[in-house]
Amino acid sequence: MEYVVETKKLTKKFGIEYAVADLDLKIPKGEIYGFLGPNGAGKTTTIRLLLGLMRQNTGTIKIFNKDLNSTRLEILKKVGSLVENPSYYGHLTARENLETLRKIHGAPKQRIDDVLDIVRLSDVGNKKVKGFSLGMKQRLGIAASLLNNPELLILDEPTNGLDPSGIIEIRNLIKRLPSEYGMTVLISSHLLSEIDQIATSVGVISKGKMIFQDSIEEMRMLSQQKISLKLDDNEKAWRFLSSKGVKVEPENDCLALVEQSDQEIAHVIRMLVENNFSIYRVEEEKRSLEDTFLQMTMEEKAV
Amino acid sequence: MVSLLRSEWYKLRKSKIVYILLVGPVVGLIIGIFTNIDMLPLEMNQWVGTLMMMNLTYALLFLPLITGVLAGMICKYEHDAGGWKQLLALPVTRGKVFVAKYFLLMLLILAIQVFYLVSLLGIGFAKGFTDTFPIEVVWKSILGGWVATLPLASLQLWMSMMFKSFAASFSVNVIFTLPTIVIVNSERFGPYYPWAQPFSMMYLSGDTNDIFFVPWDHLLTVVGGSFIAFFVAGFIYFQRKAV
Numbered sequence: 295m296e297y298v299v300e301t302k303k304l305t306k307k308f309g310i311e312y313a314v315a316d317l318d319l320k321i322p323k324g325e326i327y328g329f330l331g332p333n334g335a336g337k338t339t340t341i342r343l344l345l346g347l348m349r350q351n352t353g354t355i356k357i358f359n360k361d362l363n364s365t366r367l368e369i370l371k372k373v374g375s376l377v378e379n380p381s382y383y384g385h386l387t388a389r390e391n392l393e394t395l396r397k398i399h400g401a402p403k404q405r406i407d408d409v410l411d412i413v414r415l416s417d418v419g420n421k422k423v424k425g426f427s428l429g430m431k432q433r434l435g436i437a438a439s440l441l442n443n444p445e446l447l448i449l450d451e452p453t454n455g456l457d458p459s460g461i462i463e464i465r466n467l468i469k470r471l472p473s474e475y476g477m478t479v480l481i482s483s484h485l486l487s488e489i490d491q492i493a494t495s496v497g498v499i500s501k502g503k504m505i506f507q508d509s510i511e512e513m514r515m516l517s518q519q520k521i522s523l524k525l526d527d528n529e530k531a532w533r534f535l536s537s538k539g540v541k542v543e544p545e546n547d548c549l550a551l552v553e554q555s556d557q558e559i560a561h562v563i564r565m566l567v568e569n570n571f572s573i574y575r576v577e578e579e580k581r582s583l584e585d586t587f588l589q590m591t592m593e594e595k596a597v
Numbered sequence: 598m599v600s601l602l603r604s605e606w607y608k609l610r611k612s613k614i615v616y617i618l619l620v621g622p623v624v625g626l627i628i629g630i631f632t633n634i635d636m637l638p639l640e641m642n643q644w645v646g647t648l649m650m651m652n653l654t655y656a657l658l659f660l661p662l663i664t665g666v667l668a669g670m671i672c673k674y675e676h677d678a679g680g681w682k683q684l685l686a687l688p689v690t691r692g693k694v695f696v697a698k699y700f701l702l703m704l705l706i707l708a709i710q711v712f713y714l715v716s717l718l719g720i721g722f723a724k725g726f727t728d729t730f731p732i733e734v735v736w737k738s739i740l741g742g743w744v745a746t747l748p749l750a751s752l753q754l755w756m757s758m759m760f761k762s763f764a765a766s767f768s769v770n771v772i773f774t775l776p777t778i779v780i781v782n783s784e785r786f787g788p789y790y791p792w793a794q795p796f797s798m799m800y801l802s803g804d805t806n807d808i809f810f811v812p813w814d815h816l817l818t819v820v821g822g823s824f825i826a827f828f829v830a831g832f833i834y835f836q837r838k839a840v
Contacts, residue, residue, distance in 0.1 A: 342840075377679070
């Protein structure tokens with residue numbers, strides 16, 4: 295697979311604390327990569343390292359198959375970014391803000407109108423950014439990141455401060471980017487639902503370490519379902535089912551069946567009925583992706 | 598580099614920089630207007646006498662203060678709302694950003710010096726000075742003052758990049774500017790104090806054999822040396838600054 299971003303054993307320390315530790319980040323071309331982790335997990339630090347805003351202590355970063363430290367300028371020409379809180383010059387209008395960046399990129403003037411239109415800020419383009427709401431500043435930041443028509447777009451928490459309709463709008467915009475413009479997108483968030491709806495690949499970071507990295511489908515597979523049974527005599531039923539070779543675990547005041555097909559569940563219930571157990575409840579408990587994510591980050595803490 | 602400079606100029610142009618540029622020259626103008634040339638020794642050229650009076654306040658106090666304010670201004674809008682990280686994530690090197698900011702700062706100071714010269718000319722014509730215009734003395738003073746701010750401005754730019762707060766860098770600058778009045782009289786420390794250099798080099802003395810109003814070797818060693826020291830230190834600081 296062709297990777298647009300590839301880091302090897304990326305490590306950044308602040309004092310004695312590891313903000314990022316031995317991180318192997320791999321972003322395949324044309325994907326929307328969801329970079330997920332709780333607050334303070336090291337997402338923004340990683341992104342700053344990717345943009346060369348900070349130097350790593352050890353490890354290497356390759357973007358477009360080139361080493362970041364030796365070919366930074368060439369790489370950054372093809373990268374658009376929005377890091378943490380939106381950056382802006384308050385004394386300038388939205389259009390003027392973009393103009394300061396356009397002069398450096400050397401993009402055509404028309405591009406300013408285009409990106410303002412994309413994020414729907416055209417009608418406030420000539421207003422001072424000082425008076426913008428957080429959501430509008432965020433949109434301006436996204437417009438700025440698109441200015442140079444980047445091949446790699448890095449967005450750090452891009453839906454921060456947006457209202458629900460704004461979130462949907464930006465989400466739809468980001469979804470279009472890979473197919474329409476051939477962009478690869480890195481989008482970070484601490485909200486799994488956000489990533490779930492948009493990303494095609496996922497990396498989960500906790501305490502500076504990558505604890506999961508694969509396609510979103512793989513991650514969904516992890517959120518397996520289980521069936522819980524409540525009977526008149528759980529203890530006896532557990533012994534009975536175990537003797538029949540059924541994988542079952544006692545759980546509070548019920549029994550939990552893990553990874554069973556519909557037929558197998560029917561079979562278990564029939565056995566229980568035929569052996570005169572009274573079944574009070576049969577419930578399906580679906581572990582949401584959210585739980586999976588929580589559990590992943592919790593496990594990391596327990597270690 | 599050119600595109601970076603144009604971008605920097607664009608950001609600056611839209612701020613209220615013009616008023617700040619005019620502060621020093623206007624102060625000079627006011628002092629010049631109220632200078633009674635009849636009080637000056639008779640043998641003294643009217644232009645030189647007025648300029649000397651103007652320099653006292655302007656070069657000693659206002660020029661070093663204003664250069665500090667300007668250095669603070671060109672960094673303030675970067676500090677305010679994440680400008681640094683946006684700027685440095687663009688395809689630019691930090692070295693070029695530093696040089697562009699410094700170049701712009703020196704250009705602004707040159708503009709101030711020119712406005713100051715205009716103030717002097719205005720006063721002269723308004724009061725109808727009859728003495729010949731001492732062109733050599735005046736250009737030495739104006740240009741010398743500018744050269745003397747080379748080290749000071751790099752020190753101030755360095756400080757402004759370091760302090761996130763505009764008030765902090767301004768306060769530090771005020772604290773170091775005020776003692777200049779005393780230090781400039783010290784034979785030992787005067788020549789080496791960065792905030793005193795503009796006054797020393799704008800000060801009109803009879804000896805015009807040297808290029809400016811200070812000896813050549815002093816210019817090269819003290820002004821040149823401290824310029825290199827502060828510029829390199831600021832440059833290295835900016836290279837390593839985490840944004």
